[in-house]
Amino acid sequence: MSEAADHPTPAPGAPCWVSLPVRGLAAAQEFYGGLFGWEFESGPGGLGPYVRAYVKGEPVAGMSERQAGTEQLRVTWLPFWASNDADATSAEVRDHGGTVAVGPVEWESEGRVVIASDTAGAAFGVWEGTRRFGWRVAEVGVTGIPVWYELIVREAWSAEAFYRQVFGHEALAEESAPDYLTLRLEGQPIAGVLGVGDRLPRDRGPHWKTYFAVEDPDAAVSTAVRLGGRTVRPPHESPYGRTATLADPEGAHFSVISRRLL
Structure with a gap:
């Protein structure tokens, strides 16, 4: 290659x-x-x-x-x-x-x-480093690329100050979801922070979750299970597309989201 x-x-x-x-x-x-x-x-x-x-x-x-x-x-x-x-x-x-x-x-x-x-x-x-990796914005519809990052914590605003102070991220509260913040850099959304309160998994604690683009989240779930993964949250509609959360065979959580709706 x-x-x-x-x-x-x-x-x-x-x-x-x-x-x-x-x-x-x-x-x-x-x-x-x-x-x-x-x-x-x-x-x-x-x-x-x-x-x-x-x-x-x-x-x-x-x-x-x-x-x-x-x-x-x-x-x-x-x-x-x-x-x-x-x-x-x-x-x-x-x-x-x-x-x-x-x-x-x-x-x-x-x-x-x-x-x-x-x-x-x-x-x-x-x-x-002088060399950076990442995907061109114009091609974010390609299957298998990371398209969003989401911090799962107990309280969203309690985590916001750290990323603002260290990386210069600005937080914007979502009107439809008061427990969700969008982190922005130079005016562009780059990540989200989700406060889940007492629903924070005890076995995982606060953690970042990555979303990968796929053509069909339902099919991706079936494939993941066949390959030894498991479903954490079944496919469902979100404001940003159809999505599902999975765990790989070692237990790492990640999400898939329909690329046609990104």
């Missing part, structure tokens, strides 16, 4: 990548390849075995194999936010009550990576 062209550098604080740490890298490739049609290539070393997923020759996501001693940690998709200075962003995370778990770490010649968590405990990544 030929290397995809670089994308314009996103503004600091913009989502620029999504990655999943897994226990079984080969099994994860089989599941997501069968579900989204992803093809894979080995990525840079430095953080253990790593692969990039491609759609139509474009990199759309990454997966890494867990290292010894981390097997019991929660498996979850991590959104990465762009940064011009990973050291400065790490300091901002700490200064505003978050935790830096890894990094900044050099990722061969690709850039520098940080794994952190916010004040609620939801994990995310920070990426500094």
